[in-house]
Amino acid sequence: MPISPSPGKKNWDSDAVHGQTTEDHPKGESSSNYQPSARERLASLASQLVPQGRTEYDYIIVGGGTAGAVLANRLTQDRNVSVAVIEGGPTDVGNDKVLDLSRWLEMLGSELDYDYPTTQQPRGNSFIRHSRARVLGGCSSHNTLISFRPFNADLDLWASYYGCPSWHSSQIQPYGDRLKMNIIPIAPQQRNQVARDWVEASASVTGAPKIADFNAQIAHRGGFTEGVGFFNIAYDPYNGNRSSASVAYLHPIMPHGPHRRDNLHLFLETWARHLIFDEKDEKHVRGVAVRSKYGLEKTLTAKKEVILCAGAVDTPRLMLLSGIGSRSDLDKIGIPVKHELSGVGENLHDHPESIIIWETRDTPPETVMSSDAGLFLKVLKDKEPFGMENVPDLMFHIYQVPFCDNTKRLGYPVPDHAICMTPNICRSQARGKLSLASADPNEKPLLDFKYFEDKDDYDAQILVEGMKWARKIAEQSPFKEHLVREIAPGPDVQSDEALSEYARRAAHTVYHPAGTCKMGTYEKDEKVVVNEKDLRVVGLKGVRVCDASVLPILPTINPMLTILMVAERAADILITDSWAQEEGKRRQQWP
Numbered sequence: 082m083p084i085s086p087s088p089g090k091k092n093w094d095s096d097a098v099h100g101q102t103t104e105d106h107p108k109g110e111s112s113s114n115y116q117p118s119a120r121e122r123l124a125s126l127a128s129q130l131v132p133q134g135r136t137e138y139d140y141i142i143v144g145g146g147t148a149g150a151v152l153a154n155r156l157t158q159d160r161n162v163s164v165a166v167i168e169g170g171p172t173d174v175g176n177d178k179v180l181d182l183s184r185w186l187e188m189l190g191s192e193l194d195y196d197y198p199t200t201q202q203p204r205g206n207s208f209i210r211h212s213r214a215r216v217l218g219g220c221s222s223h224n225t226l227i228s229f230r231p232f233n234a235d236l237d238l239w240a241s242y243y244g245c246p247s248w249h250s251s252q253i254q255p256y257g258d259r260l261k262m263n264i265i266p267i268a269p270q271q272r273n274q275v276a277r278d279w280v281e282a283s284a285s286v287t288g289a290p291k292i293a294d295f296n297a298q299i300a301h302r303g304g305f306t307e308g309v310g311f312f313n314i315a316y317d318p319y320n321g322n323r324s325s326a327s328v329a330y331l332h333p334i335m336p337h338g339p340h341r342r343d344n345l346h347l348f349l350e351t352w353a354r355h356l357i358f359d360e361k362d363e364k365h366v367r368g369v370a371v372r373s374k375y376g377l378e379k380t381l382t383a384k385k386e387v388i389l390c391a392g393a394v395d396t397p398r399l400m401l402l403s404g405i406g407s408r409s410d411l412d413k414i415g416i417p418v419k420h421e422l423s424g425v426g427e428n429l430h431d432h433p434e435s436i437i438i439w440e441t442r443d444t445p446p447e448t449v450m451s452s453d454a455g456l457f458l459k460v461l462k463d464k465e466p467f468g469m470e471n472v473p474d475l476m477f478h479i480y481q482v483p484f485c486d487n488t489k490r491l492g493y494p495v496p497d498h499a500i501c502m503t504p505n506i507c508r509s510q511a512r513g514k515l516s517l518a519s520a521d522p523n524e525k526p527l528l529d530f531k532y533f534e535d536k537d538d539y540d541a542q543i544l545v546e547g548m549k550w551a552r553k554i555a556e557q558s559p560f561k562e563h564l565v566r567e568i569a570p571g572p573d574v575q576s577d578e579a580l581s582e583y584a585r586r587a588a589h590t591v592y593h594p595a596g597t598c599k600m601g602t603y604e605k606d607e608k609v610v611v612n613e614k615d616l617r618v619v620g621l622k623g624v625r626v627c628d629a630s631v632l633p634i635l636p637t638i639n640p641m642l643t644i645l646m647v648a649e650r651a652a653d654i655l656i657t658d659s660w661a662q663e664e665g666k667r668r669q670q671w672p
């Protein structure tokens with residue numbers, strides 16, 4: 082596990098500027114500052130423990146994570162609609178380890194992490210562990226909350242290249258305006274001198290413009306080609322707490338919250354084991370078999386629909402365990418096929434990164450989450466796979482802690498103080514597959530990312546360019562004065578070949594697995610799992626998917642806001658479809 086300085090609760094300046102969200106906040110339900118009292122926490126806990134006899138709901142949402150929280154909120158706005166959320170993890174309410182953004186490193190590999198291994202990666206790093214959060218709010222309760230809207234070009238690529246015409250930027254960007262989280266650039270008084278000097282050095286070496294508000298650039302100009310600056314993140318700058326999907330979308334409407342909704346039922350620490358099909362109509366999903374952590378098993382049924390929001394690993398895993406997937410793969414492990422859909426688990430991809438580490442004179446006094454600034458460059462213009470000329474192909478995070486797991490294993494020392502630059506690939510070309518090792522639901526799935534196995538070696542070349550730029554930045558004042566020496570890969574590693582070998586062996590993930598139930602147009606691509614128009618699983622009734630698994634390709638930048646926007650749109654689709662169905666029924670009843 083990476084070393085965490087665990088700086089603990091911040092005592093931010095009381096005059097920290099509280100950012101404005103751009104969302105609607107109906108009835109004042111924003112609660113990024115909301116802290117429940119001890120009594121409210123108890124009430125919340127009690128509501129989780131009381132056995133809930135009820136088993137039928139209008140909607141069942143599997144996974145109370147990033148996307149699931151949005152849907153739970155939006156669907157229960159209509160108090161006549163009942164929603165059950167099945168969440169494998171506990172509540173985040175009152176849990177400082179979760180809510181204090183600066184403590185995110187403590188959650189890696191903890192009891193709140195499903196911690197999925199990767200399979201052998203012949204050209205990459207076989208030791209990468211994929212963290213997936215086991216807690217209400219999902220990965221938005223664990224991640225660093227770097228919050229970028231997708232570039233227009235990313236969404237337009239979905240529309241034009243990936244058979245998703247209804248996801249054009251003109252239709253999807255407005256959903257970014259209604260997100261409930263408190264998304265702001267890192268507050269100026271929380272920007273430490275090392276990161277400030279890194280931003281200055283990066284701008285002067287690369288020529289990338291300094292960007293004060295990345296999201297403003299994306300919202301108003303559709304994106305940018307290069308840029309450097311402090312990130313936009315979703316947090317409360319007064320206390321350093323998360324403004325996660327759970328905090329923004331669920332806390333206000335939970336039993337302890339100021340806008341409690343009795344039509345929302347959270348089944349916490351409850352695992353969705355498999356989907357239940359209609360006895361008479363074998364293509365209709367009617368419900369979900371669940372098991373609580375205390376071993377209680379029951380079947381929950383949906384009057385309307387089941388929505389899978391378990392994430393890019395657990396949604397395809399649940400589908401495969403339910404017999405939805407490739408016939409040959411399911412036959413091999415003895416799971417009876419209920420619905421053949423060969424794309425389930427395919428198209429697994431990520432934002433892979435590598436790392437270059439310098440020992441520093443000391444640890445910076447204060448950061449919000451140890452990775453407060455970043456840089457975007459365009460480095461392989463002539464090799465751009467999708468002709469996206471004006472979009473970055475390389476992104477850097479700068480870490481102000483020794484993030485040495487992968488380098489330590491390769492024999493490099495672990496300094497007490499360090500700066501790490503982590504170049505990552507904005508549009509990785511490697512495509513892998515998620516599959517099951519056996520029919521045992523307790524066995525972790527196999528994640529084969531095929532890191533760096535893309536045929537033109539594009540991915541590794543991007544990282545090599547990144548390592549070279551990182552070194553140039555490290556030679557530039559005022560940043561270079563903070564550095565003592567390069568630790569990994571070290572000054573002896575110079576040729577492109579040697580840099581590539583190191584970058585691949587020390588590679589890590591930005592924790593962005595996606596694409597394993599991709600949306601699109603099945604008639605044009607039989608690997609499509611979800612219909613792009615309405616997110617229904619191809620060929621089935623009563624079940625839709627809404628989470629990172631539906632992204633046909635990751636956006637250039639960190640994907641959380643894109644996933645939230647997908648969920649906001651999914652809520653609109655569900656509400657409109659339900660209204661149309663009700664209206665249809667009413668018309669049939671007219672004399």
Ligand SMILES: Cc1cc2nc3c(=O)[nH]c(=O)nc-3n(C[C@H](O)[C@H](O)[C@H](O)COP(=O)(O)OP(=O)(O)OC[C@H]3O[C@@H](n4cnc5c(N)ncnc54)[C@H](O)[C@@H]3O)c2cc1C
Pocket residue numbers: 143144145146147148149167168169170212213214215216217218219220221223224225226227228229351352353354390391392393395396399591592593594627628629630638639640641642644
């Ligand atoms: C350490 C880390 C750092 C990251 N940093 C950033 C960042 O700074 N910015 C950014 O944009 N992205 C970041 N990401 C990625 C981003 O957080 C995820 O892509 C995104 O949150 C995924 O959302 P989701 O809705 O698809 O899944 P999740 O948010 O993972 O939600 C899935 C939920 O389903 C539940 N679940 C799964 N299976 C079952 C089951 N069978 N039964 C019941 N419940 C189940 C899980 O407990 C979880 O709550 C990071 C991720 C990690 C792990």
